[in-house]
Amino acid sequence: MEDTLIREGDNLDITKERRNATFRVKKLAAFIHGGEEIVRRRKEIYDAVEREPRLKNSVPIEFLAREERHEEQARRAVAMTDVATDIIDGSDMFGEGIYYQSLIMGRDLHSLSLHYSMVLPAIQNQADDEQLDEWLGPIISRSLISTYAQTELGHGTNLSKLETTATYDPKTQEFILHSPTITATKWWPGALGKSSNYAIVMAQLYTNGKWHGPHPFFVQLRDAETHMPLKGVTVGDIGPKLGINGSDNGFLRFNNFRIPRKTMFMKNAKVLPDGTYVPPKHAKLGFGAMVFVRSIMIKDQSMQLGSAITIAVRYSAIRRQGEIVPNSGEVQILDYQTQQLRLFPQISRTLAFLFAAYEVKDLYLRVTTQLQEGNTELLPELHGLSSGLKSVVSWETAQGIEQCRLACGGHGYSQASAFPEIYSYAVGGCTYEGENIVMLLQVARQAFLGLVKIVSSIRAGTAKLSLLTSYIAEKQPKTRSKFTCVENVSAEDLIADFEYAAREQIFYAYDLLKKNETLYSTPEEAWNKTGIELCKASRLHVKAFLVRNYFNYVSKCNDSEIRPILDQLGKLYALDGISGGGVWFTRRGYYSDDQMATVRQGIYSLLEKIRPNAVAIVDAFDFSDRELQSVLGRRDGNVYENLLKWAQQNPMNRSEISTAYIKHLKPMMTEGKSKL
Numbered sequence: 001m002e003d004t005l006i007r008e009g010d011n012l013d014i015t016k017e018r019r020n021a022t023f024r025v026k027k028l029a030a031f032i033h034g035g036e037e038i039v040r041r042r043k044e045i046y047d048a049v050e051r052e053p054r055l056k057n058s059v060p061i062e063f064l065a066r067e068e069r070h071e072e073q074a075r076r077a078v079a080m081t082d083v084a085t086d087i088i089d090g091s092d093m094f095g096e097g098i099y100y101q102s103l104i105m106g107r108d109l110h111s112l113s114l115h116y117s118m119v120l121p122a123i124q125n126q127a128d129d130e131q132l133d134e135w136l137g138p139i140i141s142r143s144l145i146s147t148y149a150q151t152e153l154g155h156g157t158n159l160s161k162l163e164t165t166a167t168y169d170p171k172t173q174e175f176i177l178h179s180p181t182i183t184a185t186k187w188w189p190g191a192l193g194k195s196s197n198y199a200i201v202m203a204q205l206y207t208n209g210k211w212h213g214p215h216p217f218f219v220q221l222r223d224a225e226t227h228m229p230l231k232g233v234t235v236g237d238i239g240p241k242l243g244i245n246g247s248d249n250g251f252l253r254f255n256n257f258r259i260p261r262k263t264m265f266m267k268n269a270k271v272l273p274d275g276t277y278v279p280p281k282h283a284k285l286g287f288g289a290m291v292f293v294r295s296i297m298i299k300d301q302s303m304q305l306g307s308a309i310t311i312a313v314r315y316s317a318i319r320r321q322g323e324i325v326p327n328s329g330e331v332q333i334l335d336y337q338t339q340q341l342r343l344f345p346q347i348s349r350t351l352a353f354l355f356a357a358y359e360v361k362d363l364y365l366r367v368t369t370q371l372q373e374g375n376t377e378l379l380p381e382l383h384g385l386s387s388g389l390k391s392v393v394s395w396e397t398a399q400g401i402e403q404c405r406l407a408c409g410g411h412g413y414s415q416a417s418a419f420p421e422i423y424s425y426a427v428g429g430c431t432y433e434g435e436n437i438v439m440l441l442q443v444a445r446q447a448f449l450g451l452v453k454i455v456s457s458i459r460a461g462t463a464k465l466s467l468l469t470s471y472i473a474e475k476q477p478k479t480r481s482k483f484t485c486v487e488n489v490s491a492e493d494l495i496a497d498f499e500y501a502a503r504e505q506i507f508y509a510y511d512l513l514k515k516n517e518t519l520y521s522t523p524e525e526a527w528n529k530t531g532i533e534l535c536k537a538s539r540l541h542v543k544a545f546l547v548r549n550y551f552n553y554v555s556k557c558n559d560s561e562i563r564p565i566l567d568q569l570g571k572l573y574a575l576d577g578i579s580g581g582g583v584w585f586t587r588r589g590y591y592s593d594d595q596m597a598t599v600r601q602g603i604y605s606l607l608e609k610i611r612p613n614a615v616a617i618v619d620a621f622d623f624s625d626r627e628l629q630s631v632l633g634r635r636d637g638n639v640y641e642n643l644l645k646w647a648q649q650n651p652m653n654r655s656e657i658s659t660a661y662i663k664h665l666k667p668m669m670t671e672g673k674s675k676l
């Protein structure tokens, strides 16, 4: 990171903000990113990317039409991966990988996204030794391009009802892949339409007349030389989307397409030459690629929210609009209390999500090590943590980005702000890798070792609880929340408040489920009728995790310069959650009306404390202008002159007279004149 973010020629308001900060940005950046060495590496990577001519992003992506964008993103993806090993540690997908990619690709996916984010981890973790030998080389050398083809027109969430079949033929030792209906068409896979010549295909496995559920196969789709689809394969692009239009998300159909036996991933489940099926140690090991992306996307999402809030805070520091005291001059919009309430909680959320991303990364790595030793014990915990975080984080990120956009008024609506790109990219995370509500229901059913199962075992006194769930077994306090005022409240008290709310709702949802089981004829119907309350329980459970994890992470910081800032942001995160959560905290009088009013006072006082440091805090997220790609969020704060430049470089302004005028408007006006 740069020694100082202040330069000659910068906007005076933003410079003053930086000069008045009470801490050194470098220190906070080091804490946020996990140490000085990591920040130093970020700078090294940034410089290397800037030096590399092939990584120059000269075309402003937002002015490109879909096909041009797809082509430009393919060019960037190839250049990025050509030089990656000279610049980053490619094994660190959670850290250097995400950062490096964001510098080059911006907020978009591309021809190689799925190749690296799903296929590579699937091959590393689900291929047997022979398959690994055969597939890993071409994946790494990029002599083939691959994707992950699971979702179909008719089914995405419910994997057990996927319709694509893989029927084993022992005579030829082949599987026959087939799409029996229109709804069996694979639909959505990234880079499937035009880029990939291989795909992991999820298909229902049949051997010797028996069904064994969905299994992954590594399938060649296009000719290695001509890139034409192979006979029996129909493939194409599904068309423009809300975002990620650099990616050719595709459709795919098979017509009795034969593939060799060893194209089925065989580290876990196996089909022997005679068709005998050998089941895996854990039924869901074949879903590992999804768990990987759910784990990695938490950091990506927090960085999207972080870039949105950096843009909004910097812009709010240079934008002057209206007067607080009449005739005393227009104020920076950052001085409005309402603006602060819109923005500062997004700073806290970014940090809470980032610190949670560090935790899920650690768990993912532990589970991967365990799985290599054949131990599946921690898999359900990872499934729960990654599914729950994925849901809550992607939802709050999308809402937070939208608040940042609104907080920038009209300019927030322009592509020059970058908000449309950030939002349309990030909000995809609410849907892909498991629709958020569905994932919350998984949390209720299974996550953190199964909230629902936990409740019954706690009541029976037989619960085996992990660190993430042990609070559920604690007795609800009979007394009120200990909250008296923001100055005195401790991290432990705030964590206790969130655990109270989560515990209350978990037991409430459990009791309702049990009641519904007596009212409805099947447990599944009872489950459906309890769905809303179960989702609320999951959300509160995840929020309690986020608060606990935030304060645990921050407790490692002993630096008197930055610790107060982290404490203020943590308190704001928690108090904003309590104030917004209302009813969850007032149940059984746990929070009184007076306490709630004091919470709100506490928030106002935190906003005031954070205000002088707001620009410096977002500076510490360490986003370069290259990453932000936002005229509003420029480091130098020189927004207005650059908005004008941005508009002037717009291809529509290349000529004074537009074709729309020549073809349509001029004839109309001429005709109008003739009628005068």
Ligand SMILES: CCCCCCCCCCC/C=C/C(=O)SCCNC(=O)CCNC(=O)[C@H](O)C(C)(C)COP(=O)(O)OP(=O)(O)OC[C@H]1O[C@@H](n2cnc3c(N)ncnc32)[C@H](O)[C@@H]1OP(=O)(O)O
Binding pocket: 093, 097, 098, 101, 113, 117, 148, 150, 151, 156, 157, 158, 159, 160, 190, 284, 287, 288, 290, 291, 293, 296, 297, 300, 379, 380, 383, 431, 432, 433, 434, 435, 438, 442, 445, 446, 447, 450
């Ligand atoms: C460098 C920058 C990187 C940034 C990242 C950006 C890259 C983004 C690229 C985006 C690409 C997107 C790709 C995709 O979207 S791929 C398709 C993803 N699809 C889904 O996620 C589908 C969602 N559905 C499911 O996961 C399952 O069907 C569902 C979990 C909903 C149910 O599964 P199923 O019906 O098979 O199982 P049951 O409900 O019967 O449950 C049985 C038990 O198994 C447990 N379970 C389920 N899944 C798992 C798992 N993965 N691991 C461990 N355990 C699992 C489940 O909880 C049940 O447990 P219990 O019986 O104990 O209750």
Ligand SMILES: Cc1cc2nc3c(=O)[nH]c(=O)nc-3n(C[C@H](O)[C@H](O)[C@H](O)COP(=O)(O)OP(=O)(O)OC[C@H]3O[C@@H](n4cnc5c(N)ncnc54)[C@H](O)[C@@H]3O)c2cc1C
Binding pocket: 114, 148, 149, 150, 151, 154, 155, 156, 157, 158, 187, 188, 189, 190, 244, 428, 431, 432, 433, 434, 435, 436, 437, 438, 441
């Ligand atoms: C940007 C993007 C990229 C993608 N990339 C890929 C890819 O590379 N490969 C791939 O295979 N797929 C990909 N997908 C597909 C994605 O994984 C699915 O869209 C996602 O899993 C949701 O499934 P669905 O579309 O079937 O939604 P549906 O399941 O039809 O969901 C529709 C609604 O029904 C509700 N619902 C569904 N089931 C239940 C239930 N059991 N209980 C309660 N409510 C329920 C949902 O909550 C939701 O509100 C991508 C999708 C997007 C948007």
